[in-house]
Amino acid sequence: MRPEGRTQAAIEILDLVIEAARDQGPSADVIIADYFRARRYAGSKDRRAVREIVYDCIRVLGERPASGRAAILGARPDLTDHFTGVGVAPATLSPEDEPAAPGLAPAWIVERLGDAADPSLLSRAPIDLRVNALKACREELMGLGTPIHDLPYGLTGAPEDIAQRAEYRGGLVEIQDSGSQRITQMAAARPGMTVIDLCAGAGGKTLALAADMRNEGLLIASDSDRRRLGNVVPRAERAGASIIETRLLDPGEETGALADLTGRADLVLVDAPCSGTGTWRRNPEARWRLTPDRLSRLVSLQERLLAVAASLVRPGGALVYAVCSLLPEEGEAQLRRFSENGFLLAEKKTLHPRTDGCDGFFIARFEKAC
Numbered sequence: 001m002r003p004e005g006r007t008q009a010a011i012e013i014l015d016l017v018i019e020a021a022r023d024q025g026p027s028a029d030v031i032i033a034d035y036f037r038a039r040r041y042a043g044s045k046d047r048r049a050v051r052e053i054v055y056d057c058i059r060v061l062g063e064r065p066a067s068g069r070a071a072i073l074g075a076r077p078d079l080t081d082h083f084t085g086v087g088v089a090p091a092t093l094s095p096e097d098e099p100a101a102p103g104l105a106p107a108w109i110v111e112r113l114g115d116a117a118d119p120s121l122l123s124r125a126p127i128d129l130r131v132n133a134l135k136a137c138r139e140e141l142m143g144l145g146t147p148i149h150d151l152p153y154g155l156t157g158a159p160e161d162i163a164q165r166a167e168y169r170g171g172l173v174e175i176q177d178s179g180s181q182r183i184t185q186m187a188a189a190r191p192g193m194t195v196i197d198l199c200a201g202a203g204g205k206t207l208a209l210a211a212d213m214r215n216e217g218l219l220i221a222s223d224s225d226r227r228r229l230g231n232v233v234p235r236a237e238r239a240g241a242s243i244i245e246t247r248l249l250d251p252g253e254e255t256g257a258l259a260d261l262t263g264r265a266d267l268v269l270v271d272a273p274c275s276g277t278g279t280w281r282r283n284p285e286a287r288w289r290l291t292p293d294r295l296s297r298l299v300s301l302q303e304r305l306l307a308v309a310a311s312l313v314r315p316g317g318a319l320v321y322a323v324c325s326l327l328p329e330e331g332e333a334q335l336r337r338f339s340e341n342g343f344l345l346a347e348k349k350t351l352h353p354r355t356d357g358c359d360g361f362f363i364a365r366f367e368k369a370c
């Protein structure tokens with residue numbers, strides 16, 4: 001592809017990303033993959049170059065831009081020369097072409113983030129690994145990354161092709177941000193426990209819990225998303241985790257599906273659905289998706305899931321709540337509401353890319369009186 005053709009491809013992809021962000025459609029990664037699947041003539045260098053332009057624009061522009069052209073003009077003015085209208089090049093500039101304004105995020109989100117709003121939220125994230133203690137020890141795998149000093153199974157700076165390596169395919173390591181590893185570290189699951197991972201998704205943290213439990217006890221992975229939960233079984237097989245039982249939940253009917261476990265769990269992890277403001281390093285277009293209305297629906301859902309989780313914990317047991325968000329309404333405010341619930345706050349932590357080198361998280365551990 002000629003450089004002008006690459007710029008036009010980036011404009012077309014950005015148009016799709018902008019539309020998907022407005023309508024809760026697919027992620028930028030999925031859109032880029034689909035775009036090139038339909039254009040096999042584009043070589044790997046073209047794909048890489050176009051992807052870079054697209055992500056440059058997404059990272060630089062805080063507010064959702066009006067169009068792909070506006071995005072390029074605002075974030076990559078060095079490409080304006082390509083707007084010649086010749087062949088595959090973008091159409092020539094017109095008086096209607098208004099460049100999008102650079103910024104960190106939509107103004108209402110920046111305001112709510114307060115001190116947490118800074119450019120590190122959009123920095124490039126390293127690939128972190130969690131060594132699977134069911135199959136390996138960290139010392140054997142030092143070649144894959146640098147040890148993270150206070151995470152006994154953590155490595156950072158893994159190679160880009162890690163998913164193709166034998167160690168990954170054989171389940172010796174999982175790709176997992178070090179912040180996520182700190183959530184299960186705070187959960188402190190132990191062999192023999194009954195543990196519920198209420199919002200297990202595709203099982204990233206479930207697998208870490210199984211390793212901490214040394215495959216002894218009962219570990220329930222539940223979620224309301226059938227597709228995500230469907231990944232847990234094959235992943236568990238690869239990781240050698242044999243104590244996991246999956247349960248698909250009906251939104252609003254969670255308690256019924258878990259009725260046999262009421263008041264019985266030693267530990268319940270609520271890795272709650274959230275705005276994802278802590279994960280912009282990996283999903284920068286997520287900040288174009290969030291609206292005040294969506295945020296308030298998420299806050300209500302988190303509150304409800306916390307109540308479901310509370311009913312499952314046995315006296316003396318623990319509940320760990322985590323969100324990959326730095327917005328106070330999903331963190332401290334939830335904690336204040338929940339503290340009225342007969343649980344005692346044992347520990348809380350805010351992680352920020354600026355200070356902790358991981359995604360942004362809020363994590364709290366509660367303990368139920370005996």
Ligand SMILES: C[S@@+](CC[C@H](N)C(=O)[O-])C[C@H]1O[C@@H](n2cnc3c(N)ncnc32)[C@H](O)[C@@H]1O
Pocket residue numbers: 198199200201202203204205206222223224225228249250251252254271272273274305
């Ligand atoms: C932050 S993600 C969990 C990520 C997962 N724990 C991991 O480590 O990969 C939040 C999850 O909550 C799930 N969820 C949303 N509503 C739910 C509900 N009513 N009950 C259970 N899970 C729900 C979503 O499907 C999503 O998988």
